[in-house]
Amino acid sequence: MTKMFINGQSVNALSGKVLDVLSPVDGQKFEEIPRGEKADVDLAVNAANKALDSAWGKTTALERGRLLMKLGEKVLEHHAELAALEARDTGKPMTTAKTDITVLARYFEFYGSAADKIHGLVLPFLDGYTVNVLREPLGVTAHIIPWNYPAQMLGRSIAPALAMGNAVVVKPAEDACLTPIRVAELARDVGFPDGAINIVTGLGEEAGAALSEHPGINFISFTGSNEVGVLIQKAAAKNVIKCVLELGGKSPHVVFGDADLDRAVPIITRGIIANTGQTCTAGSRLIVQKSIYPEIMDRLAKQFAQIKVGTPDMDLDCGPVVNIAQRDRVAYFLKEAEKSGIEMVAQGVLSPGLPKEGYYVTPTLLGNVPANHRCAQEEIFGPVLAAMSFDTEAEGIALANGTDFGLMAAVWTENGGRQQRVSKAIKAGQVYINAFGAGGGVELPFGGVKRSGHGREKGFLALEELSTTKTVINYHG
Ligand code: NAP
Ligand code: MG
Numbered sequence: 001m002t003k004m005f006i007n008g009q010s011v012n013a014l015s016g017k018v019l020d021v022l023s024p025v026d027g028q029k030f031e032e033i034p035r036g037e038k039a040d041v042d043l044a045v046n047a048a049n050k051a052l053d054s055a056w057g058k059t060t061a062l063e064r065g066r067l068l069m070k071l072g073e074k075v076l077e078h079h080a081e082l083a084a085l086e087a088r089d090t091g092k093p094m095t096t097a098k099t100d101i102t103v104l105a106r107y108f109e110f111y112g113s114a115a116d117k118i119h120g121l122v123l124p125f126l127d128g129y130t131v132n133v134l135r136e137p138l139g140v141t142a143h144i145i146p147w148n149y150p151a152q153m154l155g156r157s158i159a160p161a162l163a164m165g166n167a168v169v170v171k172p173a174e175d176a177c178l179t180p181i182r183v184a185e186l187a188r189d190v191g192f193p194d195g196a197i198n199i200v201t202g203l204g205e206e207a208g209a210a211l212s213e214h215p216g217i218n219f220i221s222f223t224g225s226n227e228v229g230v231l232i233q234k235a236a237a238k239n240v241i242k243c244v245l246e247l248g249g250k251s252p253h254v255v256f257g258d259a260d261l262d263r264a265v266p267i268i269t270r271g272i273i274a275n276t277g278q279t280c281t282a283g284s285r286l287i288v289q290k291s292i293y294p295e296i297m298d299r300l301a302k303q304f305a306q307i308k309v310g311t312p313d314m315d316l317d318c319g320p321v322v323n324i325a326q327r328d329r330v331a332y333f334l335k336e337a338e339k340s341g342i343e344m345v346a347q348g349v350l351s352p353g354l355p356k357e358g359y360y361v362t363p364t365l366l367g368n369v370p371a372n373h374r375c376a377q378e379e380i381f382g383p384v385l386a387a388m389s390f391d392t393e394a395e396g397i398a399l400a401n402g403t404d405f406g407l408m409a410a411v412w413t414e415n416g417g418r419q420q421r422v423s424k425a426i427k428a429g430q431v432y433i434n435a436f437g438a439g440g441g442v443e444l445p446f447g448g449v450k451r452s453g454h455g456r457e458k459g460f461l462a463l464e465e466l467s468t469t470k471t472v473i474n475y476h477g
Contacts, residue, residue: 244455
């Protein structure tokens with residue numbers, strides 16, 4: 001039994017209820033976590049509020065920075081343990097899990113070193129006045145994070161919040177709680193005071209809903225589905241608090257006839273199969289100029305045929321997806337493609353002998369997908385790449401912008417003018433030119449436009465999101 005973490009203590013749910021933790025490798029139960037509910041959320045929010053009124057609220061920016069840096073170091077000391085836990089819980093190949101833990105540490109390092117470098121302003125005003133704009137924490141910040149990158153999402157969400165002096169309450173996804181809990185324990189070990197970091201496990205509609213609706217919180221950061229994102233924004237509206245929503249995407253690669261395909265093809269492949277396609281920024285649409293469509297599809301087909309799927313320990317290109325719902329979702333979209341007569345250009349290979357009850361899916365390259373087909377419009381959240389073609393630059397841009405989403409995109413061309421025109425015309429929070437980094441850098445402001453959400457995470461902008469200002473106008477004559 002892994003306990004959750006409230007007010008510096010490892011605790012069970014007040015009700016004593018538990019949830020089973022299933023392994024994506026074979027569908028078997030291997031652990032239990034507390035099924036926290038409203039009463040547990042109350043405890044966590046109260047603990048966070050108390051922390052703000054005591055030791056944690058009195059820390060200086062320098063002290064918070066040091067604590068975060070120490071936590072980054074501690075995560076690196078426990079790198080192997082945390083990577084193994086992350087792989088076990090989510091089914092990720094070990095190499096991916098190791099990278100995720102390195103990035104987790106990086107979030108604590110980045111925001112640890114930034115904590116004392118964000119500051120207020122002194123404004124010019126009328127004679128006899130001094131005006132200071134102070135930067136202040138929001139208070140208690142709620143963080144509802146998904147199961148695809150539990151470690152990275154934890155770091156991305158809470159590191160800037162802690163740097164700014166907020167106290168955090170985290171609701172991890174029920175399918176991926178183990179690493180966040182362990183990190184909270186490590187935070188206690190390096191000296192974070194009681195109540196600064198709280199983790200409540202449980203179901204989304206119970207613990208998650210109770211947290212998002214809690215009158216004692218001052219901000220919500222949410223990453224996940226559109227449907228729940230709308231509920232979160234409604235809950236935030238009721239308490240008149242700010243929320244940052246990161247709701248996924250259908251990110252396009254726009255590839256022009258002059259693109260360097262030797263560089264593009266492996267990056268495009270990686271951009272959809274990484275983490276078995278369960279990435280909000282997965283490059284899931286391939287939009288190719290007609291002149292090179294046959295060539296790029298031929299090259300991609302060869303790559304897809306080589307993709308291998310196995311257990312985390314086998315450490316191949318893809319692991320299983322996180323749960324049965326996700327496995328069924330990928331299967332459903334592949335069936336939809338088949339029903340519509342969409343061409344399956346190539347598929348990866350499941351390793352022989354994988355447990356039948358495991359959540360394995362086959363990476364698939366779909367060709368000539370109609371732009372309005374569900375496989376070209378909806379977030380499948382699996383290793384499925386939908387390819388289509390265009391003639392003119394304007395058509396390529398229209399296809400790229402032709403979904404409800406706007407999270408990330410890539411433009412592939414050697415033409416400098418076109419690089420600028422197309423990247424400016426694409427509606428997205430991040431655009432890569434001749435590159436693609438799913439998730440894309442701790443330092444780089446990140447977030448969506450359109451239905452992909454609003455607000456910015458990562459980089460210095462996250463520190464602004466997670467704080468507010470107070471303007472102090474002093475007349476002194
Ligand atoms: P989800 O339901 O939106 O889950 C995201 C987070 O919200 C989890 O922590 C979840 O907890 C919590 N939650 C669920 N219902 C809630 C509620 N009523 N109030 C407050 N919190 C709530 O996503 P999902 O069902 O796991 O995945 C479905 C689809 O969402 C995926 O196929 C994918 O398309 C998309 N998704 C996107 C991202 C992304 O990075 N943008 C991440 C994950 C999923 P529980 O998990 O414990 O219910
Ligand atoms: Mg799990």
